[in-house]
Amino acid sequence: MNEFTIWMQSNWYETGNLLSEFVFLAAGIWFARRILKTMRASQEQVGALLKLSVTGTITERQLPSAAAERSLANASPYWLTPSEVPPAKGPKLGETGPSRWTVARHGAVEWLQTPMSSGAVAPWRRAIRWLQSPAGH
Numbered sequence: 001m002n003e004f005t006i007w008m009q010s011n012w013y014e015t016g017n018l019l020s021e022f023v024f025l026a027a028g029i030w031f032a033r034r035i036l037k038t039m040r041a042s043q044e045q046v047g048a049l050l051k052l053s054v055t056g057t058i059t060e061r062q063l064p065s066a067a068a069e070r071s072l073a074n075a076s077p078y079w080l081t082p083s084e085v086p087p088a089k090g091p092k093l094g095e096t097g098p099s100r101w102t103v104a105r106h107g108a109v110e111w112l113q114t115p116m117s118s119g120a121v122a123p124w125r126r127a128i129r130w131l132q133s134p135a136g137h
Contacts, residue, residue, distance in 0.1 A: 008015060098106075
């Protein structure tokens with residue numbers, strides 16, 4: 001025990017440095033796991049919204065124990081298999097409303113009526129003028 005304390009007293013800086021490196025490593029691993037969990041939750045939300053927009057029905061979320069038993073092919077409850085995707089429905093022929101040409105003409109008129117610029121100088125042009133101006137003026 002005496003040799004160990006003497007060694008610790010003579011190498012206190014290296015020991016502290018090693019300890020701080022382990023702390024930073026643990027904090028980095030913890031932070032990476034939190035980011036990955038957040039990304040996974042975000043992906044599942046987007047998947048749920050996509051499935052809702054494609055199928056039009058709300059599905060119940062599976063329990064975590066059931067999720068652990070699923071195979072790798074069914075890793076997410078929001079994965080759409082080809083049998084679950086409903087067939088695309090085309091527009092009905094008897095629909096009433098404006099024709100295609102009317103909608104296209106209206107869109108073109110709106111596009112032509114929008115102003116091309118706000119009248120102010122663009123920020124990137126101001127930056128270029130500032131860089132080109134001589135220093136001190």
